[in-house]
Each structure stands twice: as structure tokens, then as C-alpha cells.
Amino acid sequence: MIRIEARPEAAANMVYAAPVIAVTLTMIAGIVLFMIMGQSPGVALYTFFVEPVSTFDGVTELLVKATPLTLIGVGLSVGFRANVWNIGAEGQLTIGALAGGAVALYFYEMEGFYILPLMVLASIAGGMAWAAIPAFLRSKFNANEILTSLMLTYVGLLVLSYLIHGPMKDPDGQGFPESRLFSDSALFPVLIEDYRLHMGWLFALAAVAAVWVLFSRHVIGFQIRVIGMAPRAAAFAGFEEKKLVWLSFMIAGAASGVAGLSEVAGPLGQIVPSISPGYGFTAIIVAFLGRLHPLGILMAALLMALSYLGGENAQISLNMPNAVTGVFQGMLLFFLLGSDVLIKYRLRFGR
Amino acid sequence: MDGTDIVVSAALTIITAATPLVFAALGELVVEKSGVLNLGVEGMMVVGAIMAFATGVTTENAFLAILVGALSGALVGGLFGFLVLVLLSNQVATGLALTIFGIGLSALVGHGFVGVTFAGVPSLYIPLLTDIPIIGTILFGQDLMVYMSVAFAIGIGWFLKSTRAGLILRAVGENHDAAHAIGYPVIRVRFMAVLFGGAMAGLGGAYLSLVYTPLWVENMTAGRGWIALALVVFAAWRPGRAFFGAYLFGGITIIQLHVQGVGWAIPSQLLSMLPYLVTIIVLVVISRDSGKQRLSAPASLGKIFYAAS
Amino acid sequence: MHNFTIKKSLAALVVGGLASMGLVTQTLAAEPLKVGFIYVGPTGDHGWSYEHDQARQAMQKELGDKVITTYVESVPEGADAQRVITKLATSGHGLIFTTSFGYMNPTLKVAKRFKKVKFEHATGFKRSKNLSTYSARFYEGRYVIGHIAGRMTKSNVLGYIASFPIPEVIRGINATVIAARKVNPDVTVKVVWVNSWFDPGKEADAAKTLIDQGADIILQHTDSPAPMQTAEKRGVWAVGQASDMSKFGPNAQLTAIIDNWAPYYIERTKAVLDGTWKEKDTFGGFKSGMVKLAPYNKKMPKDVVDLAESVRIAIEQETVHPFQGPIKGQDGKIIVKDGEIIDMGQLLGMNFYVEGVVGSIPK
Structure with missing residues (x-):
């Protein structure tokens, strides 16, 4: 019989040990899974976790993949701490990308140092505008933000579909739904010549730092934490819930907007019908996997990115179907989430 | 086809479109009423869809297929329940992980079932009643699962409102500490709710792969689990309104297709937005006058319960 | 594996x-x-x-x-x-x-x-x-299908389930309509866009909607067999997409346009093995075997089968081009003059409906 018993205080060592235990358990479960699939477990695990980052190229690609996840994850964490359930980051990303991309297309074939900053501002404004709708509906009409933000994601994706099949379509693109390729002045500069790692990664790091400062140094961060933990006490203390709802949505909207722009002005270099493969949703997992702590989110985003790269690798080198990746990823997440129990609780064996 | 025929036939299409949403939304509603937020509806649905289909094809027994769909949904739901209720993991993230897992698992299981056909679930036919013009087929000519969905909507409404067990479930969802203090088994109640929610999502998936479009293709749920989640919020956690919400959403989806077929010069993307926009607007109208909407959310929703003693 | x-x-x-x-x-x-x-x-x-x-x-x-x-x-x-x-x-x-x-x-x-x-x-x-x-050149297949549909329809309404408004899809719609109206000038085509390549439920809904609105032949440019299944259930005709879908509609499927990439993949891989691979553009149709039709439905009258076959062979022998003038736009204005063949740019970037299509292209 296993019982779970609360620890008097959170175990500091377990904060770091829990993920290690989780990864170990995933490895063991992975060995079973891969053996069932008729693969050599050692090779499979190597292919999943090590091979993708065994080259410098692989490491930079990992950061490219982790960029949007980090940005959005950090942005969402603020709201999640204040019990604001924005699950529409995907839509905010899309509209941010469209707004920033529209600036890029407006300045097509023009040069100028001002183009990129304008794009970034536009993407922030776009993401915020889309996030403002659920914030407004919640603070003004009390409409639940889970529904409104999720529904607006679908609407946002249809806006993208409309624009890319219409006004934003490349006039010389034989009618295909893609925008013109952005001019050089409208592209995020790469950090290292010949690699795809781009400026967006710096934005992601900056977001991590900013939110970290917000929570550890700023009074608003304190308010958010209080409201999340004890909403009634927060109300007594005179914290304005509406203000924090707005703040949460604006931060998430801005971060998601920049994340969207960093895809279209980064590796893509144009607006396409499918900008994001669901980063807005994956980032929710990333946020909680990182325990809503900026540095934790950074680590979680890297791990999540690695699991995607590993999955592709497994398909390429081992001919494993994509479905196995999904199952394996799910297992990894289950173990990571489940093992966090060890931080606040201890397992007791026997009666 | 004349006017009434079109209306009848559109109504039938709407029933088909709404039924999977009814199942999944009602299931999630019960889960949330018990204070647990499971965002993995899509994952449970898609597992239910493949397992039901695989069973249907292998055994050619529609009833068994429906049953297996429900059971497999419950099984995957149980995995979620173990993580969030026993290991106290974060509900939001675990639910999302469940979706990833479910889609992967269903694709793995479904590999051999692509391109296979299934006869489907027979529809009811009661002589005389089904033959009544207009309402005959709508009321008495559906398949078994549609009636099940209606029965569940009524049954769950009654269960939550009028039974002792329903009261306990709500108490657990409202204030788990108080419920625990009174002596209700919080974890057990929630686990049962989660299993039920999984079974219902499984039924929703089974409806897709057995009735709606009797076939299997990967990701065939195509986001319906997410819509079901939104409908629970839309319904303010009331079964009757969840049922209405599913029909509203399904109805607008079908009507926009009809508008397209008529050939009005409205961009199809704009029409496709309608179900989402209308749901938002209706929610706003319902919620605007009062703070009741917030209050109707189970107070302990998404919070982790640990029995200190 | x-x-x-x-x-x-x-x-x-x-x-x-x-x-x-x-x-x-x-x-x-x-x-x-x-x-x-x-x-x-x-x-x-x-x-x-x-x-x-x-x-x-x-x-x-x-x-x-x-x-x-x-x-x-x-x-x-x-x-x-x-x-x-x-x-x-x-x-x-x-x-x-x-x-x-x-x-x-x-x-x-x-x-x-x-x-x-x-x-x-x-x-x-x-x-x-x-x-x-x-x-x-899937439109070659659609041109044959247009002939079949024009002859087989009783209601003179064809239902077309479309995915996204890209030239490829629009080309298919137009080729179908041009052909259908050649054999039956009263035919109109209703188009429903589902904004997805792949959503069985929505595709089935679209098929039902079109049937409710009087279509007795369902054509699809989306990927799942759901519309075919729906047609089978409702007792109307349908044409399969991408692969032979007769399993899903043994009575309903008139034929299907089959994507057949195998010959091309074999040819190009062989070319790399031989060292003869060169950059080129291939736009293959019936002739190269890239587009094929599934066996015709047994219930199709012989004269319709003969017509379809003669059209298919004519395309294969390049004596017929689906987009040969006169081609009129929706407003009745001539787009391609009598006897002329549409130019490649217009063909590849097609963004207009021809006469006989109901509705407008989503823009």
C-alpha cells in the first residue's frame, strides 16, 4: 500500500530531483514501449534524446523550436498564477503574426532600420488586441474567458485563412495561399551566420527575465500571486481583480503576438496558412510543466522542443510512425507532471 | 425536395452534428461539477472512436462497439484520474497531455483500420410513429445513440438536482474540504466522475466513428472535444443548457453550409466563424446581467484536494 | 518495418x-x-x-x-x-x-x-x-467526371464539396462544370467550402446539405471518404477523390479520380540511380498515368460509359483540352475565345468561376 503524506514544507531537493526521476521513469517505460514496437530500446532512446542535439545545428534548431513555446509559456504563466484562464494564445499568436506581417508586406522591397521595430510593435498590438476581447468580455460582462478565448482562436485562424486566400496573397504566387517573401529589412536577423536561430530567441530570453523580475521584485507580481492563492484575501486587500485580468491578458497577448511574428519574420520569412502547429496550446503544458516559474518554463520549453525533434528523428532513422511519438510524449508528460507530487508530499510504503 | 423536406432533413443533419458534442459536454460537465477540470476530452474522444470502430469491425456488433467505446474512454479517463487525484498533478497540463497521448495511441491502434468500412448503427423504426410526417423521423427515426444522449441529458440533470449522490458530487465540487470534513469520500467521488466523463467522451467518439461517419481516419474528432469543453462553460454547468448549446452550435454549423449552398456572396471563412461568434455573443448576453455565471462554476474547480487527515 | x-x-x-x-x-x-x-x-x-x-x-x-x-x-x-x-x-x-x-x-x-x-x-x-x-492534371479527370455527371443527373444540380479556394480546387470545379454543361446545358453546380482538407464530420455535413438542396451527384475535393458514405446512405451518386472509395459507396461511386504517384516516383528514383536525373517540371495527367479513374459503376448506362471513355482517350491523345474555348465567366463574358486553349498562366493561377457555378469564390 502506498500512501501520500504531506511534507511539512516543500522539499527543496525534490524540486530538482523530481524531473530527473520522471525522466528515468520515462526511459524505463520507453524501453517497454520501444520493445513492443520491435525497436532496440537503447538506440531508440538515443535517437529521441541525444541525437537531435548531438550537432551544433541540432542545438540551434532546438532553440528555434523552443522560442515560441518559451515566449507564450512565460506570457501565459502570469495569468495562470492569477487564475485567469487564457487558453486562446494560439489565436493571439495568429493575429500578432498577421499584424506584424502586414507591416512587413506594406514595406515590401523597402529598406529601413525602422521596419523591424514597427513590425514588433504591430505584432504586440495585434496580440494584445485579440487578447483584449476576452479581457473586456470578462471584466465588463462577466463572460467566462475559457470559452471566449478558445472560440476566438478559431475565429483568428479563419481570419488568417481569409487574408491569406485574399488580400495578403502573393500577386505573383500563381494564386497559392502564401504571402510575398518578406524583404531582408523585414526579417529577424539570425544570431549566427548560416543557422536559423534568430532574434526571436533573444525576445524569449528577455521575456523570461522580465517575468522573473515582475514576480520577484514588483508589487504587481505579489498581487498576482496573492490573488491566485487566496482570491478573497486579495479582495480584502483592495487588489483590483479587473486590473489583473487585463494585465494578464495583455502580457499573454503581447508575448503570443511576438511569438507569432518570430515565426513569420524568422524561419518562415512570409505569411503562410498554417503559421503555428498549435504552439498556443502546447505552451499551456509548458507553462505548468515549468511550474509557472520563468526559468522552469524555459527548461520545459526546451524539453518539449527536444521531444518534437526526437520524434522526427525517430521517424527518419528508425522508421517509427509519428503515433509512437505522441504516445511517448504523452508518457513523458505524465511522468513529469505526476512526479511533482514528490515536492510537496512523500510516499509512504506499508500501512 | 420542397420546403418542409429541407427543414426536416436539415434538422436530421443538426441532430447528427450535435450528438457527439452532447455526449462529451455532458460527461465533462459532471467531471467539472465534481471539481475536476479535464482538458483531455479530445484525447478521450478519439480513443473512444477508434476502439469502438475496431470493435465494431471485428465483432460486427454495434452494441458491443458502443460499450467498448465508452469503456476505453473511461480507461483513458482513469489514467487522468490517477494522475490528478492520486498523484495530485496539475489538472490543466495533465488534461492537455492526455490529448497528445490519446491522439497518438488512437493512431497507433488505428493503423490497420484505415480504409475499412462498418455498416453503422441501425436507426429506430416504429411503424406508424416514424411515419408521421415531419416530426416522425425526427422523434422516432433516430439511432440508438441519439436517444441515449437525450436520456443522459435528462438523467444527469435529475441526478445532479434531485439525488443524494448528485448532492454529494456537487458538494465535493463546491468545497472539497467541507465535504471531506462531513465525511464524503472526495477522491472516490471525483474518480467516479472522471471515469464517467471519460466514458461519455468515449461515447461521443464512438458516435463519430460508428454513426456520424462510420469509418476510421486519424484525428477524426477534428477538435470536437474542445468545442465540448467550451459548451460546458457556455452552459454554466447546467445539463439542459449544455444540450441546448450543442444543438445551437451544431445548428449554426449546418445553417452556414446551407447558406453557402444557396450561393450568397459571403466569404466562406466569415460564415465558418459564425458558430464561434454566436456562442460568444450568447454567452455574453447570458452572463452580462449578473455575477451568477461565475458563481455557478464549481468553486473547487481545478483545485487540488489533499486530505490532511 | x-x-x-x-x-x-x-x-x-x-x-x-x-x-x-x-x-x-x-x-x-x-x-x-x-x-x-x-x-x-x-x-x-x-x-x-x-x-x-x-x-x-x-x-x-x-x-x-x-x-x-x-x-x-x-x-x-x-x-x-x-x-x-x-x-x-x-x-x-x-x-x-x-x-x-x-x-x-x-x-x-x-x-x-x-x-x-x-x-x-x-x-x-x-x-x-x-x-x-x-x-x-487532376482537372483532366474532373473533365471526364463532368461529362458523366451531366448525363447522370436528374435534378440538374451537382454538389461540390471544396476545401480551400486555391487554383487547383477552382480548376477542378470549372473543368467539371464546363464538361457537364457541354452534355447538359441546364446543369448548375453548388459549391460548399468546408475550409479544411480533412474533417470527416464536416465533409459529411456538407454532403448532406448539398443533397438537401437538391444535388443528386456529390463531388468532392476534400480527402476523407465521408461524403461518399453519405451519398451511399442517401441514395445519390458520388465521385471519389484521391483513391478508389467504392468500399465506402459500392452503389454510389460512379468512379473516382485516383492520384497515382507511383510511376513518377519509380521513374525519378531510377533516374537518380542511373545518374540521369535532371531538374524538370512535370504536370502529368491521363497520358503519364499520374491521374487515373476507378472502374465505372456497373449501373452506368453503356452510352455514358462510352462517352466517358471517349473523352478520356481524347484527352490522353491530346485531341481535346478541357479548357478549350469558348469559356465564359460567371457574368457571361468570354474568358477564352472559341477554339483557343487557355494559356498556362491562367490555367495554373485560375481564380475565376465559369458560367454555371452558383456562388462566388471566397476572397
């Missing part, structure tokens, strides 16, 4: 690693050619990606141990595509097929970086020295 031993895989890793560092630039002659494929959907979609994978398997079977094939499925058409294509190039693949339009620019970028690797991009228009493009 391949069974890899640790030794073999490690060897592959080392080779792959060396190749990525540029130390090994050419696969050794005795080594099998590695051919990579990336698909936009899962191989289990029973549509577009499924057919490409069927062709990959056929190619593997044909060429045996001379090739090793690899595929990556469900690769999003965003920033991920370039990474996956690069990965294929660095892991020793000598020929890479990227099978969706959205991979165009990523493929071009990777092709520039890996000059020794041959690339083949489906449905795009950007080429370079080591990047070919290929696409199929």
Missing part, C-alpha cells in the same frame, strides 16, 4: 554525422540510395498523404534493395518543414520528395544548401538545379 540492430544504426549515425560535417559528400556506389518523403498529413488520412505513401511503398517494392525509403508524416507547413527536410538531407538521403505545396520555400532553401541532394516538390512552381517540381 525495419529491424535495426544497434551496430547498424550507430554506423548510420556515424555516416550521417560525417555527412553533415561535409566530410562524406556522396553515398558509396554500392550503398542503396536513401529516398526521403515528407507528408503534410498522417499516412492514415486515406487521402493525399495516404496516396503518396502508397506510391512510396510501390516504389520501394519495385526497386527492392537498391533503395531505402524513409518518411516523416504530419509535418506542419510552418517553420518545422525546413528542419525536417534538412534533417533528411544531412542523414544521407540522396533524393527527397516534399509532397505538399506549403513546403515550397523550405524545400528551395534546403536545396540551395545541399547541392548534391536531389529534391522533388509536389504542386509548387519554384525550381532550381537540384529541385524539380511535379503535379498532376
